[in-house]
Amino acid sequence: MDKPTRDPSEAPAHEAAGRQGGPRGGSRRRLLLWGTALVGAAVIAAAFLRPHTHTTGGSGRHGHQAVGDAQPVAVATVHPGDMPIELTELGTVVPITNVTVQPRVDGYLMQVLFTEGQHVKKGDLLALIDTRPYEVALAQYQGQLASDIAQLQQARVDNDRYQRLVRQNSIATQTAQDQQYKVAQLEGTVKVDQAMVDNEKLQLVYCHVIAPVDGRVGIRQVDMGNYVTAGQTNGLVILTQMQPISVIFTLPETELGAVAERLRTGIALPVAAWDSTNTRKIADGTVSVLDSQIDTSTGTVRLRSIFTNQDETLFPNQFVNAHLLVNTQHNVLLVPTNAVQTGPNGPFTYVVKPDKTVEVRDIKTGATHGDVVVAASGLKDGDVVVTDGTDRLHAGSKVTIPAAADARTGTDTKTGADTKAGTDNGSRSGAQGRQ
CATH class of the missing domain: 1.10.287 (Helix Hairpins)
Structure with a gap:
């Protein structure tokens, strides 16, 4: 039996009303969903961005320091040792003997008996003139x-x-x-x-041109077959003595007294020649002579040092840095230079106490060599000083020492290499703590 069909115009009034109000109800629901999402995002952001402070032994309001506030640092131990008093001055490699081999008679150059760059002995025949x-x-x-x-x-x-x-x-x-x-x-x-x-x-x-000294001949100035004259410009070749060789460097007149006193006693002053970048040692020698007067225009005096130069690492007119060892201080307290800070009252260090807090210690420093400085006063043997991570420290600050650096503190400070390793570890740990 067929079901009767209903005319849409005869639908109930509430259905018609529902159809008419559908689009407006959907917009309200979408707004509600978006609002809920924004509120949830704000809550999550607040949860992550809110500072977390875990305290022990009481709340921060009562003055107890939080564990998270402890500053990671690198440390080193003050220890006695020897400190070389060394002066670094600019120098130039100068041959002891540098000869321009000149023809002493006129005539045609019949033979050239040397090879450019050859090492010759005194008396060797170099060339023959007609x-x-x-x-x-x-x-x-x-x-x-x-x-x-x-x-x-x-x-x-x-x-x-x-x-x-x-x-x-x-x-x-x-x-x-x-x-x-x-x-x-x-x-x-x-x-x-x-x-x-x-x-x-x-x-x-x-007519027989011979070598006047031992040395190394350079590039020849005249070829065979040319007519040469006595005393001509540039000569035949330049002969340079390479072994031994000297370095001439200047010394400030303020340092002259100590050096001259050591030379008068007959003690040889060691000199090390370093390259122009002052990063690599080339050769070792000794001071041979002090000049007889001070240059008034520069306030310096010249010194000549002699080097055996067996491997010819020093070359004439080469620029070098001369490290002159004047004296050595024995059994003085040594501290890394990066542990010394400068304040209104002068140099000071952060000393780590047994309770892992730091105190500010004013010190007086002495001679410096490399990355080590003499602690003249203010420190004692065995003091643990902060070498890295001092940017946020103050008196009473709590510090943490990485395990690797802490283990080295009592054993490695006799050598600069291990101390540096501890410093590097502390630097990395301090950076991670700040992050």
Whole structure:
């Protein structure tokens, strides 16, 4: 049996009303959902952003320090040791002997017997200049010498005869005297001839250019076949003594007294040559001489130090940093330089007490070498000082020491390497604590 159909116009009044009000009800529900979501987000944000303070032994209002407020630090232990008193000055490598090998005669360069950069010994033959013109001149002067010697011999024979005749009153006295003068004249001529012969022999020697000192030859200035002259500009080659070699550096006049006193006692002052960046030691040597006067324009005095330079790590005109060891202080208290702070009253350190709080200790410092400084007063052997993490410390601050650094505190401070390791660990731990 078919169900009767209902005309939509005959629907109940509440259904029609529900259909008419549907869109407005949906908007209210969406607004309600969004509001609920925003409130929940605000609650969650407040929960995460609200500071959490866990206290022990009472609340923060009663003055008890929170565990979370303890500052992670790196520490080191003050210990006795030796402190070198060292001066670092600018220096230049200067050869003890630096020779420009010059030709001493004129002529064509027939042979070059050295290789550029070669090490030669004193007396080694370096080059040969054409000897033929000087050999010809030598033969000429030798002939002239022989002729004059013959004339001298004849004049002496005649002089002997004239002296006998004058005693016999056979010739005039004037004739005998003239013959004596002729002999003396010819003796002088022979000496001149002999000097000319010797000079030509010397020129032949100068044709052979030899090394005047031991050293290393540089780049040759003249090639074989060129005509060279005595004393020409730049010479043939530059010969530099490499072993030993010296470093000349300047010393402030304010430091002159201590250095001069040590030199007068005959004690050798060690000098270490470091590279231009002052990060790598090149060689070790000793001071050889102190200059005789102070340069008034700079207020410094020059010193020369000698280095064996067996491996030739020092090169002429090289710029170096000269580390001069003047003295050594023994059994002084040493503290890392990064533990020393500067305040209104001067230098001070944070000393860690047994209860893991710090106190501010005013100190006086002495000589510094590398990353260590002498504690002249204010500290004692065994004091534990803060080396890193001092930015938020004050007297009475609670600190924490990382386990690795704490374990090293009593054992590693005799060596700078372990102390530095503890400092690095403390730095990393302090950074994590601040984060």
